[in-house]
Amino acid sequence: MASDLITVDDGVLTLTISTGAAGTALDHDLVIAARDALRSVVNGDLTADAVLLRGDGRNFCAGGNVAAFAAADDRSAYLRGLADDLHAMIAALYASRLPVVTAAKGWAAGAGMSLVLHSDVAVGGAATRMRPAYPGIGLSPDGGMSWMLPRVVGAARARYLVMTDQILDAQAALDAGILSQIVDDDAVDAVALDTARTLAAGPRGSHTAIRELMHRGATADLVDQLDAEAASIAHLGGTAEGVEGVDAFLAKRSPDFRGVR
Secondary structure: OOOOOEEEEOOEEEEEOEOOHHHHOEOHHHHHHHHHHHHHHHOOOOOOOEEEEEOOOOOOEOOOOHHHHHHOOOHHHHHHHHHHHHHHHHHHHHHOOOOEEEEEOOEEEOHHHHHHHOOOEEEEEOOOEEEOOOHHHOOOOOOOHHHHHHHHHOHHHHHHHHHOOOOEEHHHHHHOOOOOEEEOHHHHHHHHHHHHHHHHOOOHHHHHHHHHHHHHHOOOOHHHHHHHHHHHHHHHHOOHHHHHHHHHHHOOOOOOOHHHO
C-alpha cells in the first residue's frame, strides 16, 4: 500500500482521505493513494469486498485545501489537476463495483460532501454537518456533486442547497437522504467499520447488482429496467452465492457467502 492510511482488513478496503493536518482538508496524496488502491482492486491485484471512506481527524473532510489553492503558481492548473485526480478516484470507486460506506463524522464540506454522496451507507453523528461550500470561495462543484446531489434530493432542491451554500445538520442530512443513519458522535467510526465488515461478509454479487441497478434506474425507462432486473436476478440465481443464499434460507441457517466465493 502507498500509505498506512490505506489498508485492507477483513475484506474492507479503508480509504482515509483527510488527516488532522490542514484542518482535515482533502489530502491530495491520499486521494492518489486511494485511486491507486481502487485501481488495484479493478485490475485484480488487490482483493476487497467493501470500501470504507473515512477521515483521520475530527472531521470526515472539511473540503479542499484552500490555502494550497491560493499558494499555487497557476491556480487554474492546480485546481484542474486536483479535480482530475479526485475524479479518477471516484471513477475507480465505481469501477471496483464494491459497496461503499462512509464514516461521516464532523464536517463533510465541499469535496467531502461530494464523497459522502457516493456512499451506499453514510453513517453520521449528532455533530455531523454538510455544506456545499463552493460558492463561498467563488468556485463550482467537483467530486460529482452536480451529478449525485440532484439524484438524491431532487434537482430544484440541489440547486437551492448549492447556490445558497446551505449548512445541513445531521437530521436535515438524514431527512434529505444524504446520511443513512445517525449514531453517537464517538461511535461513528466504529459503526461505519462494522457496517463495512458486514457488507464485506455478505453476497458480493447481490451488492454489486443492487448498486448498479439503482444507478441505472435513475435514467432507464421502466421496461428496460424491468428487463435488467430480470436478467440480474436470473444470473445471480445460478451463482454460488445465489445457491448458498437460497439453500441456507431453506435450511434455516445463516448463509456463508465468503465460503463459496
